[in-house]
Amino acid sequence: MKSKGFTSSLRFKVMAFILLGGLVQCAVIMFVTYRYFNVTLVEALQEQGLIVAESIEEQAAALMIEEDPVGLTKIVENYRHQKSNEYIIIVDADYNIVTDTYGGAVPAVLKLNEVYENYDLASRERYELAEIEIAGQAVYDIRMPIKEGFLGFVRVGLKKSYVSSRVNEAVLYIGLIIVAGMLLASVIALWVITSQVARPIDQLITAAKEISLG
Structure with a gap:
């Protein structure tokens, strides 16, 4: 026993x-x-958003000169259905919204001109990245000038929750x-x-x- x-x-x-x-x-x-996946996926998401912003900026330049809002809307529509995108906005040189993925109902926080006015164009940075809140949801906001800001800006919002999921x-x-x-x-x-x-x-x-x- x-x-x-x-x-x-x-x-x-x-x-x-x-x-x-x-x-x-x-x-x-x-x-x-x-920790590893969170850092890696955040970087990958931001890189993806940057690629989208650069692609739109390149295509939008000529259409901004031609004042072709229909063409700009078509460009935005090509990217709006990506699951990671919260919004895409294009503004002209006077910071007026030319096209967006909200169907015109753009949240007030995205209509503030200070974002563009405070952009340091002299630094020649290709873009600025900030984390903002839209309707209680955290979003990575990418701001990219079109032709150094002379023609306007492109903004791409990326869902932070997409990374978390x-x-x-x-x-x-x-x-x-x-x-x-x-x-x-x-x-x-x-x-x-x-x-x-x-x-x-x-x-x-x-x-x-x-x-x-x-």
């Missing part, structure tokens, strides 16, 4: 140690994964894989303990009893 009790205690302690170590490792991996999905999948790995490792550890450790100990204890009994 003592042999079985000792063996069971050993199994329990080793299994508890494995599970505790696995949980700690899982927590560390999940934290690092979350993708990060959560990635962490969930990785978490499931880690949990499955932990369960498999626990089963293997139990088998090793039973066959390679516990059984020889049982045999030694039994042999010791036999010797003590003469």
Whole structure:
């Protein structure tokens, strides 16, 4: 009975140690994964938005000179259905909205001229990036001048929640894989303990009893 009790205690302690170590490792991996994916996807999202803004800026320049709002609207429509985009706005040199993806119902925060007036064109930066809030939702706002601001500006809003949802999905999948790995490792550890450790100990204890009994 003592042999079985000792063996069971050993199994329990080793299994508890494995599970505790696995949980700690899982927590560390999940934290690092979350941070890595969050930073990486935010950078990727902003890069994607920048590519969209640059493409629109290049196409819009000639149409702004020609004063072709229909053509500008068509350009914007080509990008409006991307899931990561919250809005696209084009304004002229006087900061009047020429076209947008809101159908004319542009939120007041996006109508403020200060954004364009305070743009440091002398720095020759291709764009400015800021995080703003639209209807309670965080948005990465990319502002890019058209022909150094002489023809107007392009603004592309990117949903911050788009990154959060993708990060959560990635962490969930990785978490499931880690949990499955932990369960498999626990089963293997139990088998090793039973066959390679516990059984020889049982045999030694039994042999010791036999010797003590003469």
